[in-house]
Every structure is written in C-alpha cells, then in structure tokens.
Amino acid sequence: MKDYNDLQSLRFFVSIVESGSLSAAARQLDLTTSALSQRLRQLETNLGVRLLDRSTRRIQLTEEGEVLFQRGSVLLKDFEELISDLRERSGQLVGALRIFGPLGFGRRYLAPIVAEFHSMHPDLDISLTLADRFSAHASDRFDLVIHIGELQESNWIVYPIAPNSRVLCAAPQYFQENPPLERPEDLTHHQCLVLRENDEDVTLWQFSQGDDVRRIRVTPSLSANDGEVVKQWALAGKGLIVRSEWDVALNLRSGSLVQALPDWKLQEADVVALAPHRVGMPLRLKTFVTFLQNKFKPTPPWRK
Structure with missing residues (x-):
C-alpha cells in the first residue's frame, strides 16, 4: 500500500464494515464522514481494487472487499493479541x-x-x-x-x-384460586407461564425425586421471550413459572412468590x-x- 499506514487503513476499513455505514464508523472513530470516506478512497487507490459498492443505502462488500474484511479482521485481532500479550508480560x-x-x-x-x-x-x-x-x-x-x-x-x-437451581413458583393468590398442586402430573390442570429462550424445549418440565424422574409437557397459557415479563405475570397471579434461583430468591423470601412442589427437584442451571x-x-x-x-x-x- 505504498507509503500509506497499512495497519490504520485496515482498522478503518474493518470498522466501516462492522458498523454498517460510513457515518456510524466515523462516529466510532471520532472522524468526520468525509475524512473517513477519503481514507477509504485512498486505500482502494493504493490496492488498485474497489472494496465497497456505494450505489445502495447500505454498504455492500465487493468480492475483494469480502476477502480483505475476512482475512484482515483475523490479522488485526492477532496483532492486537500479540501487543497485549507482550505488554502483559510486564x-x-x-x-x-x-x-x-x-x-x-x-x-x-x-x-x-x-x-x-x-x-x-x-x-x-x-x-x-x-x-x-x-x-x-x-x-x-x-x-x-x-x-x-x-x-x-x-x-x-x-x-x-x-x-x-431452577424453582417452580407462583404468587400466593394463584394457589388460593386454583386446584391443589401435589405432584408434577397436576401441572396439566394449571396455568403455566413459559419463557422462550435459546431454542430450548421450554414446555417440557423435568422433575426428579431420587431415581424417580418425571417429564411433564405443559401447555402455556402465556409465553414471552423476556424473563422479567414472565416473572411479572407470575407476581400478578397469572400462573406458575420455572425460573432461576438467582432471579426469584428475593421474591421467595418476601413471600411475593411461593415455591411449589418443593420435594421435587428441577434441572440445575x-x-x-x-x-x-x-x-x-x-x-x-x-x-x-x-x-x-x-x-x-x-x-x-x-x-x-
């Protein structure tokens, strides 16, 4: 790239691609958009290839730009790791x-x-x-x-x-208004609230008591992809939830949520x-x- 600052040019180019636009990259790099655009044009001139297609609103990599981005990102990461590793020796x-x-x-x-x-x-x-x-x-x-x-x-x-641990729980008012819950199979007659996350089979709840393992397929009355939403529904008495201990421990202590089937253990988390x-x-x-x-x-x- 002649006498151009090769490493800095590569950083600018990778930042443009990762940010998705020249303006976003310019803000991140604390440069003006015109200054960054000029640096990009200079890089393309020095390399003798076109790296980005600017004919659309979104930047689009050319074939050469894709090669430079993929390999250049790895080179940058390896170089930064090398410098950091050397400094960490002190x-x-x-x-x-x-x-x-x-x-x-x-x-x-x-x-x-x-x-x-x-x-x-x-x-x-x-x-x-x-x-x-x-x-x-x-x-x-x-x-x-x-x-x-x-x-x-x-x-x-x-x-x-x-x-x-994972905990099965609900608000006190829910237990007052619904049938007794004495064994995992009783869940089929209860309102269950489900958190959808990480492509898990979230409607299959597994309980164990020693060697006795029971898998219950629940039909959710409400489901969401946000754990806080599901917990708020439970606090409002809408149904039973399975939540991590870290999330509901304070609610269990205060009594705003009550554990169900305490003799049955859910899968650890x-x-x-x-x-x-x-x-x-x-x-x-x-x-x-x-x-x-x-x-x-x-x-x-x-x-x-």
Missing part, C-alpha cells in the same frame, strides 16, 4: 476484553462486577454485550461468554462461576463462563475469570 492488564452475558443476570450481577474490575484496571478496553439469545455464529466476537443452564456441545473451556480454546490464556482474561469466580464465593448472593 504485569500490565491491557488490551480488549469482550464479554457476553444474559440480559437479566447481566444487568443485576455482571455489569457492576465489570465496572469494579475496570476501576481496578483502567487501561483495559472492556465491552459488555447483554442479550437473551447467544448465537454460535457470533462466538468469535467474544473472549468470554457467561452462560446459565444446560450446555450444548461446545469446544469452549468451561469455568464454574456459581451454583443455581449453574452459572458458568465459557472461553474459547487458545494457546496461552491472556492474563487479562485469566484475571477477570478469577475475579468473577471470587465474587460468588463462598456463597452466591441469592443464597445468603
């Missing part, structure tokens, strides 16, 4: 730390922990993404994924964070951290995982 925690977590748990527990960790290591660039659905296709965008519940087949390294396999775990990631684990020891806050 004990500094630097570089980027990209974390994904579930929405509700992330807001209540993960966000304040991340803020505290950043205060201790202000040279880190930490990005926290919260959502109720994690796509395997996005796995290469994150250094650490916080996961709750059953694990699918994965080649990621699993770090235990905290124990967490422990909190874990997932990190991709790589040669040599970065110090910043190792330090954060240890910090996160210690925040839930010896007892997680929902069991205190």
